[in-house]
Amino acid sequence: xxxxxxIQESNxxxxxxxxPTIFKWVSFLSxxxxxxxxxxxxxxxxxxxxxxxxxxxxxxRNLVWIVAQQxxxxxxxxxxVPIFGWVCEIVGWKTKEARYxxxxxxxxxxxxxxxxxxxxxxxILLFLLIGLYPxxxxxxxxxxxxxxxxxxxxxxxxxxxxxMYWYGWDYMQGNKKAFHLFLGFLLNLFAIGIMIVxxxxxxxxxxxxxxxDGDAWTRAWMAMQNPTWWPVNIHRLIANVVLGGFIVGAYxxxxxxxxxxxxxxEHYDWMGYVGNFIGVFGMLPLPFAGxxxxxxxxxxxxxxxxxLMGGFLAWLFILQAMLIGVLFLGANYxxxxxxxxxxxxxxxxxxxxxxxxxxxxxxxxxxxMTPHTLVASLAEAQKMGGTHHPLLGVFGVMSAKMTVANIxxxxxxxxxIMYWRAGKQETAGWAKAAKAIMNGLLAIAAIAVIVLxxxxxxxxxxxxxNYFSVAQVLIVGFIMVTFTPLxxxxxxxxxxxxxxxxxxxPIRAGYCLVLNAVMVILLMSLMGYARSSSRVHWHIYxxxxxxxxxAFSPALxxxxxxxxxxxxxxxxxxxxxxxxxxxxxxAKAQQAQAAVADAPGGAPAMAGGAPSSGENFExxxxxxxx
Amino acid sequence: MRGPITSGAILLAGVFVFLxxxxxxxxxxxxxxLIYLYxxxxxxxxxxxGTMSASSLESLMGPVFxxxxxxxxxxxxxxxxxAVLVLxxxxxxxxxxTSLAPSDxxxxxxxxxxxxxxxxxxxxxxxxxNNEANINMGKGLYAAYCSPCHGANYDGKGPAAxxxxxxxxxxxxxxxxxxxxxxxxxWRIKKGGVGLPVEAMPWKSAxxxxxxxxxxxxxxxxxxxxxxxxxxxxxxxxxxD
Numbered sequence: 001x002x003x004x005x006x007i008q009e010s011n012x013x014x015x016x017x018x019x020p021t022i023f024k025w026v027s028f029l030s031x032x033x034x035x036x037x038x039x040x041x042x043x044x045x046x047x048x049x050x051x052x053x054x055x056x057x058x059x060x061r062n063l064v065w066i067v068a069q070q071x072x073x074x075x076x077x078x079x080x081v082p083i084f085g086w087v088c089e090i091v092g093w094k095t096k097e098a099r100y101x102x103x104x105x106x107x108x109x110x111x112x113x114x115x116x117x118x119x120x121x122x123x124i125l126l127f128l129l130i131g132l133y134p135x136x137x138x139x140x141x142x143x144x145x146x147x148x149x150x151x152x153x154x155x156x157x158x159x160x161x162x163x164m165y166w167y168g169w170d171y172m173q174g175n176k177k178a179f180h181l182f183l184g185f186l187l188n189l190f191a192i193g194i195m196i197v198x199x200x201x202x203x204x205x206x207x208x209x210x211x212x213d214g215d216a217w218t219r220a221w222m223a224m225q226n227p228t229w230w231p232v233n234i235h236r237l238i239a240n241v242v243l244g245g246f247i248v249g250a251y252x253x254x255x256x257x258x259x260x261x262x263x264x265x266e267h268y269d270w271m272g273y274v275g276n277f278i279g280v281f282g283m284l285p286l287p288f289a290g291x292x293x294x295x296x297x298x299x300x301x302x303x304x305x306x307x308l309m310g311g312f313l314a315w316l317f318i319l320q321a322m323l324i325g326v327l328f329l330g331a332n333y334x335x336x337x338x339x340x341x342x343x344x345x346x347x348x349x350x351x352x353x354x355x356x357x358x359x360x361x362x363x364x365x366x367x368x369m370t371p372h373t374l375v376a377s378l379a380e381a382q383k384m385g386g387t388h389h390p391l392l393g394v395f396g397v398m399s400a401k402m403t404v405a406n407i408x409x410x411x412x413x414x415x416x417i418m419y420w421r422a423g424k425q426e427t428a429g430w431a432k433a434a435k436a437i438m439n440g441l442l443a444i445a446a447i448a449v450i451v452l453x454x455x456x457x458x459x460x461x462x463x464x465x466n467y468f469s470v471a472q473v474l475i476v477g478f479i480m481v482t483f484t485p486l487x488x489x490x491x492x493x494x495x496x497x498x499x500x501x502x503x504x505x506p507i508r509a510g511y512c513l514v515l516n517a518v519m520v521i522l523l524m525s526l527m528g529y530a531r532s533s534s535r536v537h538w539h540i541y542x543x544x545x546x547x548x549x550x551a552f553s554p555a556l557x558x559x560x561x562x563x564x565x566x567x568x569x570x571x572x573x574x575x576x577x578x579x580x581x582x583x584x585x586x587a588k589a590q591q592a593q594a595a596v597a598d599a600p601g602g603a604p605a606m607a608g609g610a611p612s613s614g615e616n617f618e619x620x621x622x623x624x625x626x
Numbered sequence: 627m628r629g630p631i632t633s634g635a636i637l638l639a640g641v642f643v644f645l646x647x648x649x650x651x652x653x654x655x656x657x658x659x660l661i662y663l664y665x666x667x668x669x670x671x672x673x674x675x676g677t678m679s680a681s682s683l684e685s686l687m688g689p690v691f692x693x694x695x696x697x698x699x700x701x702x703x704x705x706x707x708x709a710v711l712v713l714x715x716x717x718x719x720x721x722x723x724t725s726l727a728p729s730d731x732x733x734x735x736x737x738x739x740x741x742x743x744x745x746x747x748x749x750x751x752x753x754x755x756n757n758e759a760n761i762n763m764g765k766g767l768y769a770a771y772c773s774p775c776h777g778a779n780y781d782g783k784g785p786a787a788x789x790x791x792x793x794x795x796x797x798x799x800x801x802x803x804x805x806x807x808x809x810x811x812x813w814r815i816k817k818g819g820v821g822l823p824v825e826a827m828p829w830k831s832a833x834x835x836x837x838x839x840x841x842x843x844x845x846x847x848x849x850x851x852x853x854x855x856x857x858x859x860x861x862x863x864x865x866x867d
Contacts, residue, residue: 299863301748301749302743302748302749302807302809302810303742303743303744303745303748304742306740306741306742306743306810307742310738310739310740310741310742310805311738311740311741311742311825312738312741312742312825314738314740329670329674333674333678336678337678337679340678340679340680341679341680347678347679347681347682354675354678355675358671358674358675359671362667362668362670362671365667366663366664366667369663369667370660370663372739372801373737373738373739374657374659374660375657375659376657376659377657377658377731377732378731378732380655380657380658381657381791381792382791383654383655384654384655384657385654385793386792386793387737387739387792388739388799388801389653389654389656389657389660390653390654391649391652391653391654392656392660393799393801394800394801396801397800397801397805399800457800458800459859460804460859460860460861460862461804461805461859461860461861461862462859462861462862462863506680506683508677536742542745
């Protein structure tokens, strides 16, 4: 009781101490929203005759851009986390390992904190859209009103379920756990509903369909079923898991850097590993989902497809390749560091495979990032005979990109398998044969993917798209589906030669997790701009033209600045939300700190407190910096 | 025994020499932007591999940190450190100056080669049957109107090609017409270089506006002839096509 009072008092004290900061934030937001408030106060009553309203200074489109992107990113996190949080809870329930349940609860804690902010931004976005784009909103309301009601119901159901799921966590243990898991299932079900209903509004804007006569429900349902609805649904669902995983990883990375006790270090090191794993797990099928989406866009409208992939937005896909490349490298780098730091003495055994994987990843990334049309000076272009390089120009088309994406996915998957098998010695009699078969299959798969990629240049586009690319995906999928259970079976009877030690990762591992999260946020901001700009000067493509003063696509440099701004603002928001979510932990940590202050290594990892095999050197570097 | 710093430096130098001097022996020289991109990747690889474990980090960065910290240095070592600390900022400054200083060189090419077609050309299908007679007629028209620039072998190497910059498109390259639908070609032939949209600026195409000389029928048949002659297929969404 005394302890509880202490925590509450401590929280209040902390809040009071932070009041000036909170006050500054509220003041800042108020100033930001002042033009909108002023505008609303001065708005006339001729709502139906007003097509657009503007916000002085920042401009209506930019304001909507920022708010919509923040809402989407927050929503991505809020919808992605329950998926793996729930899976984690099931794992804990099945394996009876409390740490999984604890981790799932920690995921959900972050979710509850972010939920309200997401809803808040959704509300702001709605008000802004109604106020700034009344004509467009009137059209969409007329088309989709029944789905608005469904959305509201789903939102209510999601909120009620989340409350029960979170607040009932400790209560619903033991024989009530099954019901709690059922609540988790409902939470995900409603969350997916909440995602796909608004997706239909946005995808209708990009790929509207002819809506025949009928009652309001029929018309709404027909409009929802537009060509890009399901590709976007699937793409976003997977991307949300990736975003959630990497953000949770970044949270764990920061907590790891700040951890003072060994227990904390071990926990957040493990949590970082799980976050990275979830991000990678989602990242493996994501390029396939993106490919399907682009295929549908192309098939729906050639103009839109070319605007995105060959026209003025094509450079975004080179930036996308760079960001995805950094993500792949970052995620693998973290795996590899996990092997060398968490499994003492394993470094030399894995040097060669790590180098081989790194070289393959970099070569693939080099191909992925090579543009079709190169940036060249006049003299360089003259020497090349145009802006296409006669030899490397072949890397610029989809066949090459698809091939290297598949190889990178294959390498990343094998990186995980290697991590999984590290420090263990297979004892099964058939282990040798199984490993030989796996190696053989891997080699065949890699060769097949490359052969299909090269062959893709010599067949009609439709054959490449419908068969070769699909075959490449199926080959990689086959490897994943067969290797995972085979490895699990192999490791079931394996002998552990070196025990995995948690909490030994160097500080750069924490920063690596943060970098991955930043990359995925940037990536989503980039693709948000691409998806929106592909409509060019249309609110609803080919149906309702944008007649406002902003009926032009922002230049790429300008857009890049906004993407960076959105990423920065989102990182600040997430940091704030997590800070609030962990206020309670801080009081506990203060108590724990006092207890471990005298223990060896009792300093934050960021300050060199995480012991490792290279402790002396790394501490040495930091010492030198000091 | 080479240390990782020496190995890394040799590798970087090797990559640079290969890209800058060896590759151009077999093909066209690479633009600086591409060399920079590949060099960045190579450098990233060295840094990632060199910081994978505590011991590799020590081998790669230990000497660098010790050199820069100046700990226990005297004589030549001290002088070398001083020189690096002076020269490195100067190098950065020089690089910044050269990249910002006004130049009489034209800016780098960053043209959109395949801009999106206007709405009226989207979704058009070739109204003429894909049969031998039409293809042959298309090839004949191609020989008369297009081959002087685009070449009798559809490879962009016609007798007049050398007079143009950028050069005429090479239809045999799988990265050109094979990536496009027939309607796109119809638009480009009909409207020519002057019909390119704003996003394709600067307009540097010398492609004539063929609509003033050829009827639509000829243009559609030329498209058929082009695909057949270049051994390529247009992008379609139905396999029967």
